[in-house]
Structures are given as structure tokens and as C-alpha cells.
Amino acid sequence: MSVAAPGPALLTLEAVTKRFGGLTAVRDVSVEVRRGDLLGIIGPNGAGKTTLFNVISGYYRPDAGRIVFEGRDVGGRAPHLICRLGLTRTFQIVKPFGNLSVLDNVMIGALTRLPSVAAARAEAGRVIETCGLASHVAARARTLPIGLRKRLEVARALATRPRLLLLDEVMAGLNPTELTGIMDLIRRLHADGLTLIVIEHIMAAMMRLAQRIVVLHHGEKIAEGRPDEITRDRRVVDAYLGEEFVLAEA
Amino acid sequence: MDPARRLGPAQIDVFLQLGVSTVLLGGIYALIAVGLTLIFGIMRVVNFAHGEFLMLGMYLAFWSYTVLSLDPYFVLFIAIPLFFGIGLLTYVLVMRGVIHASHNVQIFTTVGLSTALQNLALVLWTGDFHTVRPWHALTPIRLAGTAFNLSQVVAFLIAIALTVLLFAFMRWTHTGRVMRATAQDREAAILMGIDTDRVYRITFALGIAAVGAAGVLVSPLYAVYPTAGLQFVLISYVVVVLGGLGDMVGALIGSLIVAAVEVAGSYWFGTAWKEIFYFLLFIAVLVFRPAGLFGQRGAENLGV
Amino acid sequence: MAQALARHWGALVIFGVAALVPVVVRDAYFLDSLVLILLWGALSAAWNVAGGYAGQVSIGHAAFFGIGAYSAALLGTRWHQSPWLGMLAGVLVSLAAGAALGYLSNRLKGPYFALSTIAFSQVLLIVASRWRGLTSGSEGIPVPFRPGFGTLGLGHVAWVYLALAVAVLYWGIQVWLEHSRFGYRLAGVREDEDAAEALGIPTRRLKVIAVTLSAALTSMCGTLWAQYVGFVDPFYVFSVDLSVRFALNAIIGGIGTALGPFLGSILITSLETYLRATLSGVKSGFTGIYLIVYGTGLILVVRFIPDGLAGLVGRLRAHLARVHA
Numbered sequence: 067m068s069v070a071a072p073g074p075a076l077l078t079l080e081a082v083t084k085r086f087g088g089l090t091a092v093r094d095v096s097v098e099v100r101r102g103d104l105l106g107i108i109g110p111n112g113a114g115k116t117t118l119f120n121v122i123s124g125y126y127r128p129d130a131g132r133i134v135f136e137g138r139d140v141g142g143r144a145p146h147l148i149c150r151l152g153l154t155r156t157f158q159i160v161k162p163f164g165n166l167s168v169l170d171n172v173m174i175g176a177l178t179r180l181p182s183v184a185a186a187r188a189e190a191g192r193v194i195e196t197c198g199l200a201s202h203v204a205a206r207a208r209t210l211p212i213g214l215r216k217r218l219e220v221a222r223a224l225a226t227r228p229r230l231l232l233l234d235e236v237m238a239g240l241n242p243t244e245l246t247g248i249m250d251l252i253r254r255l256h257a258d259g260l261t262l263i264v265i266e267h268i269m270a271a272m273m274r275l276a277q278r279i280v281v282l283h284h285g286e287k288i289a290e291g292r293p294d295e296i297t298r299d300r301r302v303v304d305a306y307l308g309e310e311f312v313l314a315e316a
Numbered sequence: 317m318d319p320a321r322r323l324g325p326a327q328i329d330v331f332l333q334l335g336v337s338t339v340l341l342g343g344i345y346a347l348i349a350v351g352l353t354l355i356f357g358i359m360r361v362v363n364f365a366h367g368e369f370l371m372l373g374m375y376l377a378f379w380s381y382t383v384l385s386l387d388p389y390f391v392l393f394i395a396i397p398l399f400f401g402i403g404l405l406t407y408v409l410v411m412r413g414v415i416h417a418s419h420n421v422q423i424f425t426t427v428g429l430s431t432a433l434q435n436l437a438l439v440l441w442t443g444d445f446h447t448v449r450p451w452h453a454l455t456p457i458r459l460a461g462t463a464f465n466l467s468q469v470v471a472f473l474i475a476i477a478l479t480v481l482l483f484a485f486m487r488w489t490h491t492g493r494v495m496r497a498t499a500q501d502r503e504a505a506i507l508m509g510i511d512t513d514r515v516y517r518i519t520f521a522l523g524i525a526a527v528g529a530a531g532v533l534v535s536p537l538y539a540v541y542p543t544a545g546l547q548f549v550l551i552s553y554v555v556v557v558l559g560g561l562g563d564m565v566g567a568l569i570g571s572l573i574v575a576a577v578e579v580a581g582s583y584w585f586g587t588a589w590k591e592i593f594y595f596l597l598f599i600a601v602l603v604f605r606p607a608g609l610f611g612q613r614g615a616e617n618l619g620v
Numbered sequence: 621m622a623q624a625l626a627r628h629w630g631a632l633v634i635f636g637v638a639a640l641v642p643v644v645v646r647d648a649y650f651l652d653s654l655v656l657i658l659l660w661g662a663l664s665a666a667w668n669v670a671g672g673y674a675g676q677v678s679i680g681h682a683a684f685f686g687i688g689a690y691s692a693a694l695l696g697t698r699w700h701q702s703p704w705l706g707m708l709a710g711v712l713v714s715l716a717a718g719a720a721l722g723y724l725s726n727r728l729k730g731p732y733f734a735l736s737t738i739a740f741s742q743v744l745l746i747v748a749s750r751w752r753g754l755t756s757g758s759e760g761i762p763v764p765f766r767p768g769f770g771t772l773g774l775g776h777v778a779w780v781y782l783a784l785a786v787a788v789l790y791w792g793i794q795v796w797l798e799h800s801r802f803g804y805r806l807a808g809v810r811e812d813e814d815a816a817e818a819l820g821i822p823t824r825r826l827k828v829i830a831v832t833l834s835a836a837l838t839s840m841c842g843t844l845w846a847q848y849v850g851f852v853d854p855f856y857v858f859s860v861d862l863s864v865r866f867a868l869n870a871i872i873g874g875i876g877t878a879l880g881p882f883l884g885s886i887l888i889t890s891l892e893t894y895l896r897a898t899l900s901g902v903k904s905g906f907t908g909i910y911l912i913v914y915g916t917g918l919i920l921v922v923r924f925i926p927d928g929l930a931g932l933v934g935r936l937r938a939h940l941a942r943v944h945a
Contacts, residue, residue, distance in 0.1 A: 125817075144822075146816075146817050146819075146822045146823065149818060150820045161812045162811075162815075163811035163815065163816075166807060173804060174807070174816070174819060174821070175819045177801050181801065183799060183801055183804065222815075223819070225819075413923050414922075417923070419729075419731055420675075420922075421922050421923065421926070423679070423731055423734050424867070424871060424922045425919050425922055427679065427864055427915075428916065428917070428918030428919040428922070436912055438911075439909055439912065546860070550742065557735070591746050592743060592747070595742050595746070598735075598736075598739045602724065602728055602732060602735070602736045602739075603724065606727065
């Protein structure tokens, strides 16, 4: 499934912890992501997946632990700085720039790296092509159905030329055709050399996509390994108790 | 400590006077603010026109007194249901359409309403300053070295009574509970089958009834003119922000604090500058504790 | 070049007509209205930079207007300096005040921010109207008329062209916002701050820059207005009504568009002039009715025509394009 042997560590999470008052949303999570990886993070709702993303991408400051991206400690840095360093994330509930066109949306992403509007427009055009949004270039983002909004979310993030892309439940709410489409897109991006961390709730999709999966439950990492190892793991099955059908699909 | 500044009878009198003035003023601010915090807390709408309903209450008292020789306290009984009705009407005509709109739309809708109402008063009744001077406004009361007039006391007592009534309504009636539930989580309320439109109707109507009643109560104490509402609405916003969105008890305490700041400020620096103190207080609160003294950090972003 | 002209045909028409009016019309009253239309338009354009393009809605912009007006008036009457110097002083103070407000915009959302802007302008109003030593207090400051460009003592025709130059400049700044890297990123901030932040945009910094720019532009026009009208009244120049007016023109004309503020100004100022002429006999009738109309207008526009006049024109053009296709 992997295209090339995994490279040096790109992102290292060391015992990352995040608390909200009395609730520990993420507890002691350590993960290593190497260049060229396609890492999946799964877990029941409330497991702390999005919180982890928020901590990695700078929206929350970690209460303990370190987040090292390309050798730099980025814990607690502002999100826009982390993006400039090469780490971009998408949002679980998509946040398109509703009143702007698809092209403008992606252009704004491209402007992070490019100084001129013309260059950004050209770049945006290419990214839109890659993500299969070419026929909707002029549409106002607000008018797009959810499947296309998710693609836009990915395209916009892609335009910032990340070295590590964090996708937060990009497959939720899609019908089977859209699902296949976006999985193809993710595979293509990965094959082109992009390192990805993907949060998903749909096990079946994750099994076919990720090389390595981390399982979170109540904020803790309870398992890590290849998809086939994960589905056999006792603790994972227990965590998903009542959701066996999700596992069975895999 | 400088012996001349030690607390002697004269200083105690001053403090007592300031204290009494604060409490009397605080009660009135509480009535105004309580309606606003309800609207703000439950509907998540900033009603920039709140002061104009106060002004209309004042005019109601003025015209009733001048034309019909009715005492404001009598007019109060008419004012409350009347303003409840006005609140309902305003909700249906203006507010309902923008409840789910963006903040900017809400802001400009109520700002437009404020401008329209102020100038309606201007056109109908001219910009002349009027006063309402029933007998009790001229009746001084001296108690333990402090002085105030009967109007202030009655206004205070009635304001507190109405506020307590409102509080009891919110706490112990079914409708009140439903309103509080909607304030906490609009979506959950809808899912539970709560008729949110009805909740908003009642909330707005109650809020306007409260501020209209406050207008009648303060008419013997302040001059009546079309822009009279402006200074009160800004004070009530300070109170509401200080006390925390939607927190009625907070509004009560906030009223006392703001009244204290105003009374103390005007005593030490003169009445000309008193307004600046609560504005500075306002800005300070917004900068350092926008959720209010009693609110949770970040609460100011709820629903915003 | 031809394409750009075609795209901005509206501006071309409006500013072109304005430029030609003094050639044809000599009536002082008419020219006066034109100057006011252009100045109000520019002021709304300045507000639009923060309120429309950056999404930071302020109802306290009169603060900067007043600062500009007072700077020129004070420097002119007390220290006999040129109003241009006063303008510069006003801009500097407004930059500082604008930065402070920008800081607040990062801490406060939506209505809270709007409230803080009101409080801000009211503090200035109280200071200006009470501090007799500095500002002659509530009496205000009359601005003396000394003929010449350096003292901005100009005739009506000159004022038209000066106001027009300012209007075109402010229009141009907005157009720049629509086409520049800064402007695009600002649009992202306006649409969704969190998403913009995730895309590498320093949202806090951009908001402060936008608000500060808006403040400086407002202040400049405040100075011009004070010199034109000849009197600075604290209760007017710092009033909430005035702040609302800046926003009103922009909203009715089309918030977040370059021409919107000017379209709104044309409509509103013309309405005001018409009503003033028709109702001049009635004492408070004029002011009142005009403001009732604009208050109601605000409610209706914001609810039913959120894109304003510019939006209507845009939709009309699109409709015509479809019909003719």
C-alpha cells in the first residue's frame, strides 16, 4: 500500500495532554508521523480526535507534552504560524468562505505562499483541477452541496502547499460515490508525496486507506498498528462495543 | 492616617448618603437591565433600541400626568400590559425576521429601530425637555442624616418588586423554565419540541414591559426628551455585560456596582464627568472580563 | 485597460458626472449638496474598509471623525497652524486610537465589539464637551475662514473638486482591497476567521490594520468636513447618530463594495436635502421625518436587500445578460 519507504519523522507528539476544567480530553498521547505516511486516527465519538487536531494545529495550547514538527517545537504557537511552517488542517464541520467563489476560496489558500494575486490564481486553478472542482470554479461556495464543500475544504488546504495535511472527518456525510471520489483524491495526494493524518469515524474507509492506524478512546491511545492488527485488537473491539457492525464492515 | 480624614460623623453621613443614593439608583437600573439581559441572554440579540422604550414609558407618564392628571404610579398599571403588547408587536414586525440572521443584521435592525423611535418622538412631541412633577417628587425624606425624595424610594421599591416578580416567574413557572432552557441551548430546545418562537415573543415582550415600566417609574426623576433613552441604554449595557449575559442576579449586582460608580464619581468629580466613569468601567470590563464578573471565561462567545 | 474601465463603468459615470457638474451648474446650494454627497460617501467608504471588507462592524466611527475635526480646529484656532497639519495630527491620533480599537476587535466578537465602539466614542464626546480648557467645552469651536488652499478656505467649485479627489481616492482604496493580496486575505478573515487562521493568515494583525486604516481615513474626512462646514460641535461630531450614518450609507448602497458607500450617500443625502427643502417650515419636523425614514429604511434594507443598491444593480445586470443571451 505504501509507495516508498517511510522517511524521517515529520511530526512527533510526545505525551500530549489537554484538559478542559475537570475533563481530560487528550491524555498522554504519543505518536510519530514519518514523511510519506498516511496515518489514520479513529475512535468513538468524544475520543478526543478533533481536540488532538486542534492542539496540533495551534487552536489549543497543550497542557503537557510536546509537539515537534520538522524538528521545531510548535506547541502553543498560533495556527497561522503553524500553517506557514507546513502543517495545514481542515475542519470537521466545513468552513467555506461562503460568499466567495470556489476560485477565490482556493486562491486565499494559495496566497499564503505566493506574493501575487495572479500567481495565486494560476496555482488555485491547478489545485482545483487536481481536486475535481473545475466545473464549479465560479460557483459561490455557499451554494455547493456537502460533497463539493468537502472537496473545497481539501483544495483550499492543499493550496497552502503543506508538507503535512490534517484531514478531519472529510468523509462524513458523503454518499458512496462521493466517498469513493474523495478516497481516490486522498490516495492520489499521498502517492504524489504528501504526508497525511486522517481522522475518520467510518472504519471501512479507513481500513482501505491508511497504512497505520492509531485508536483513541477517552482521550488515550489504546492501540496502534496496521489495519488488520487493529481490527483484531481486543481493546479496540471493546471500545467500539455496540458498534461491531462498523468493525464488521471492514 | 491623617487625623482629619478619620471617619467622623460628617464623613459617615456622606458615606451613608452615597450608599442610599446608590441603592435607590441601583434598583432602577436593575429593572432596566433585567429586561435587557433577558433579551440578550435568551434571544442572543443586542437590542440597541432598549433605551427608546424607556423613553416612550417616560412620555406615557408625562402625557398622562399633563393631560389626564394621572399619577405615574397609577399609570404603571396600564403601562405594564401596554408595553407588553408593544413588545409583542415589535417582535412580530421587526425582531422575528432577524432572529436567525447574522449579528450585523441584528445590530443594524435594532439601531434602525432606535433611530426611528427616537425621531418619532421628536416629530410627535418636539425636542423640548419636559418634566413630570407629581407631589411625591417634591417630598423630601430625611432619615438618619441622609436625604432623598419620596419618588426615588417608591421607584426603588416598585422596581425591586417587579424585578423579584420577574425573577420568580423565570424560576418557578413552567414558561420561565422553558425560557431558561432555550437560553442555554437553542437547538436542544427545538429538538425537545419547545416552541422557540413563543419563547422569544414572551421574552421580548417581558423585556419591553420591564423597561417601559422603568420609564414610567423614573419620569419624576429625570427630564423627558426624545433622546433620554440613550444614556440609560448605555448604562444598562454596562450592567448587563458586568453581570453576565442572561444572568438576572448578575444584573442586580451589576446595577449596584454601576450605581455606586456613578454616585461616587459624581460626588468626587462633579456631575459633569460622572458618565465617563461607567464608560471607562464598561471598556475595562470588555477588555478584561467580557463574560462579566460572574460569567465563565469564554461565555461571551456563546452563541456569538 | 478598456476592460477595467468597463468593469468600473458605474464609478466612471458617477465621478464623471460629479466632475462635470460645476462646469454646468453654478447654484451654490446645488454645489453644496454635491460636496456633502461626496464627503459622506468618502466617510462611508472609510467605514466600509473596517465594517464591510474586514467585517468589523463599528458604531463608533464618529470618534475618529471627531478627532480629525477637532485636531484641525484646535491647531487652527489656538496655534494658527494650517488645517493640513491639523489633518496630519488627527490622522496620527486616529491611528493610535484605531489600533486600540483594533485590539478590542480581537478580543470581542460582533455585538460586544459594536458596544465597545459606542462606549469609545461616547468617552471622547464627554471629554470634548466638558474639558473647557482644551476644547471650549460644549460650545464647540468655530473654524475661521481664511481664503487659500493652505488654509482650506476655498470656494464652492474648489471644494467640489477637492471632495471629488478624496472620493475617488477612497473608492480606489476599496478597489485595491478587492484585488490585492491583503484584500483577499482580509476577505477570508471576514468570512471565517478560524478557517482563515488555518490557512496561514495572521487574522489578528489584518484586523488591526484594517481598523487602523479605516480610522485614519475617517479622520482625514473629519478634518475636511470641519473646514468646510466651519464649526465643530462636540455633540455632533462624536455622536452615535453620526456613526450610524457612516454605516447606513454603506449598507444601503452595498456593504463591502467599492461603489456602495457612494450609491448610498447619493440616495440618502439627496433624500435629506429634499426633505430639508420641503419641510423647512416645520420646526423639528424635518430632522425627525428624515431620520424616521432612514431608521425604517435601515431595518428594511438589512433584512430584505442585504446586498444594497449595488447588489440590486448587479442582479439587474445579470438578469439583463440572461435575457439578452
